[in-house]
Amino acid sequence: MSAATSRLGGVRGFSSRHQSTSIVLVVIVVTILLPIISLIPPFSGFGTQKDFVGGFAAAGVFVLLALGLNVVVGFAGLLDLGYAAFFAIGAYTYAYSASGFTGLSIPFWPMLLVGALVAAVFGVLLGAPTLRLRGDYLAIVTLGFGEIVPVVFLNADKYTNGTNGITGIAQPNALGLFGINGFGFTNPWPYYLTIVAIITVVVILLYRLQDSRLGRAWVALREDELAAASMGINTITTKLLAFSIGASTAGLAGVFYAAKLSTVTPDQFGFTVSFTALAMVVLGGMGNIWGVAAGALIIYELQSQGLKQLGSFVQGLNVPVVALGPITINIGAINFLNYQYLLYGLALVIMMLVRPEGLFPSRRRRRELHETPAEDELTAPDPTAGDPSQEGGD
């Protein structure tokens, strides 16, 4: 840390002294740059600028999910595998408050907060009984919760309209600002700007949290729960706060998502959503707010644009069909979109083995993950013991 504090001049110095201002500045630059990218070849060949902006707005939902999951996984070191459940809860909260299904029409903006709160409450409800258990059990309980919430939305059809979900959800209105209401299916720009604004607020809050007493407590808890507890940190409350703050971010994302799509159905919130968010957090770099946001944006664009383009590229090549027993390999006919989760799985495993700190690591996390525990060295201490590439066969 001493090396870091000595470099307080220049950009780093400015960004640490004026954190929120720098966040806003960075977001503004990115917000302007992203739509411009879509005008530059080869990207301009992939779709219109409107398509791109709509895609970025959808990517923003996943950026939010990744940011929230990062609080749970990255900051507090708790593995939440049912994160999509809170996303679903947020989305259904808005669906109930502003659709023909209930007849209510509460405006979008206050519902953002309500959705976040409702999700946070469910986070506490799930976390309170299970956070006493060790981390692995939490993983499996959240996995189960993530499975059950869509099942409940599916089966309780009297209250949720079952498979068909809730349709005709009101889109946001801009509170009559500028005398216009631009939100609609044809114009992606208001959604893009809205999600950017939400992300900005969330990122500022997360940075504040990270440096707060609570943020430090999370790190202490993650690194050594026993030591943290003996230093007077209330482990249950601290974990619960991580869990509910993470959940509330998913709730925000859910409200926005429901408003943007105008439809919610149970199958939008399956395990693959939780898994995608986890892959984004792990690839981006657990614990690093910017890394996670960038990771989410990159992964989302790769999956929605990259795989499609790869598919049309490979189809142009003529690759012969190979058959091996039950496995037929026909590269020309591959729909690369099907490979998305296979690639995420591979990415998770490879990242954990080779670069557990992620593509954009937080400094602290990198140190922690590359540390070799001393206790299990019965043989002579080997400085490379933590490095899988150095392990020979035995």
Add this chain to the structure above:
Amino acid sequence: MPLAILISLAVAYGLMVIGAGPQAQEQFINALTIGAIYALIALGYTMVYGIIELINFAHGEIFMVGSFVCWWLLTTLGFSGAIQDPVLLIEVLVLAFTVSMVTMGVVGVIIERLAYRPLRNAPRLAPLITAIGVSFILQNLVFVMISNSIVTVPQIIPNPLIQIGPISIREINLFVIVLALVLMAALHLFIQRTRLGRAMRSTAIDRDAAQIMGVNINSTIALTFFIGSALAGAAGVVQGLYFGVTVFNIGFQAGLKAFTAAVLGGIGNTTGAAIGGFVIGFIEVLASVFGVGRWSEAAVFTTLVLVLIFRPTGILGQQLADRA
């Protein structure tokens, strides 16, 4: 304990009679059969957890791939329905179980070697995330390379009702239940009576001490993965033969339920996992008998949470579930 099991079975049967009336016996046997499948999967979870304290999320997918091995073998051999010749039937069954169990055992060992062993001393989060990744790799390999929809497995076992005293049971149910019990008994004897089993037990208790005493930790853990995965492979074959279908995403739910079974029985405890598997089978069948079948997953999950809150050591667990 035998008394407790008998009482539980009697209560379960009573509930079946209330819910299913004349079909009570059939549903009871159905529950035992499904429970046997969960028990076989749960054994792998509990063994792996017992020895390296890792929830092997990929275990459910091992079960799924096992069912695909069975499907591939039987369709390649050209079978499409029941085999009436008993000698041929036994030969094919032995072949199917051997191939699936050995294949999945080897797959399990490879996964352990490549994905888990390098992370054995890493922070706990790392192997858990890897396990989730491996689970997705297996599931999606099958999805993109073999089939993206339900495949039909030839049900080679003929299905006459056999009358044993007052009990009438279908051949397949009898076969599955007996097979599961035989495998469990063999596993129990192996762990309790053999040198390798002792190595497994000692590694589970204290890995470092076991190593000092001359146990080869790496091969013992690999053996644990082999046995656990082979049992899941057997469960996969049973799934194929009993239900006649399999699909790429079958392992996820089955894995979750089997893990619940393992926790219910006391994680790390093989007898407990077997009992837990049967309990889950009964919960699931009772849910459908009482007309709330689509809530059976919710029921199983609620069971998991309740057990974790009120008795995290499970029914039989001697191991501390939350030891640091």
